[in-house]
Amino acid sequence: MNKIQHTIDFELIQKKLNNSITEQEELTFQQWLKEDESNLEYYQKAIFYFEKGSAFDEQPPNVNKAWEAIEKNISTPKKLTWRKTIGFGSVIAAMIAYAIFGLNLLDSLNPKMENNAIVEAEIIPGQSQAVLTLSDGSTKKLKNGEILDQNIDGVDISSDGQSIQYTENTESTSDLKFNTLLVPKGGEFFLKLSDGTKIWLNAETSLKYPVQFVGNQRNVELIGEAYFEVAKDKAKPFNVISGNQTIQVLGTAFNVSSYDDDPQIITTLIEGKVKVNSTGFEKNEQFLLPNQQSIMDKSSGEIIQMDVDPAQVILWKSGKFYFPNQTLGDMMKVLARWYDIDVFYDNETVRNVKFTGSFKRYDEFKNVKEIIEKTNEMKLIIKGRTVIIK
Amino acid sequence: MNPEEKIIIQELRNKNRNVFEYLFKEYYAPLTRFAEGILFDPFLSEDVVQNLFLYVWDHSEQIEINSSIKAYLYQSVKNRCLNRLKSIHVQDKNNWLFTEGILNSQDTNFEIEHKADMNVQRALKELSEQQREIIQLKYFENQRLIEIAKVLDVSINTVKTQLLRAKDKLRKTIFKPLIILVIATFL
16 A cells, blocks of 8 residues: 655644644644654654753753864864963084994993882983984994084084084085984984984984985985974975885975884974875875874875874974873873883773873973873882883 | 855865854854754754754855855754654744744844844734743743743733744744835836
């Protein structure tokens, strides 16, 4: 049998509710009512509404909660607000970084706490230190306070232990020679290249760069995190290579985070314009404008672009840590690099606890531990350079 | 459209989150109540309004707003609600539901797109004093019918009858067919 659905005007329902419905109209109404369960449901809701009034009279719509639900679904991510003004700290003086080719040399850099009798080891914040490897393979350790002033590979290199500066002298060369600067865990360093490009290196970072720029490209290779202020040179595009990602730059300021133990490479642009290329399985490219960030998935080569507040991304450069709603796991990864500690978790679920907080980079770890313990239900046990989180 | 509105629309097209948030927080409650006056379901109402805002965000470059943002939003919510009613075979050719929605939204400066000169405030003035009071007490002061009866010192049935008459008058006033005045200019 054919089920014909009849449409009625609400006026009929209104009449029914007011008992002013005629017999003929009643028939039509009843027919509509029986046709579908949802029809009956609507009628019942109407009765309730006209009897009791609006459901929102007692409980108005929760606008903030609704906003939170919407926010998650709009394509640009939560804009992080930073209430204090950020002053970019004074430039860390150029430190001469010595590149180390062999990974085992990394260990020799970090002073190991041999004394297990110490119950609560003093975990001190990072300091300026790096290892520079010259083009001939020789290495030089750079530490805060130690002065170096030499002419190597055709350029003047000077360092005060916190930063390193390359200055082209009158001798130009056609040889492309590379140096590598390796900043260990618990280190940070500043580098100024011979073209005037400034680079701030974060802990556990290595950068390979030409001593003098020869040819029509300026290429550097990065593992770790660095903030670049690239000197303008339209004739020679500047490229930052990290694994299978290349960033093409034309005189700008940007931050790159490309750690081995992170599944993504994050590039944040502050000024100018860059093009991020992935040379992995899928050739992808993404242009970035200021306040935009690209996140490249290392395994797939896929690049996502987002709008961000870049000030937070480069806070490390000016002496601050800021963790906006990050998991404890991600936060501890960053702290472990800076404080040069190993972190273990008593149970894995603790890793996912969300944390929002900020710390001064040069604060002692025990202060950080206190803040973490106070704001979340967890305990941090420090044994030498190991931290166990319960 | 005033210049501020033009700027807001432009900012929406630029995907300005702050402006979008402002609009959301400004209009969410009245729009939800408006939808409730049509659907009689608070959850569905919130759903409809949230979906509209998501739509506005995603399609900000494409949507055309001719009169005002407010009118656009209300019209959109109305259309979405009426679409839902289609599936339960209810229509609102006589504007009862639309009127109910307007009243429930507790928004007196309601202007309707295409009929920008229709205004709830003005329509209310066409009511008798008692009717106007009942509307005021019911929709703007959330009073129960029984309480209204007490305040006005009448029976509850009188309140119900007068309320219906008031709504009837309102829907007729607000949705009066436009009288097009043809000004003959002999050129």
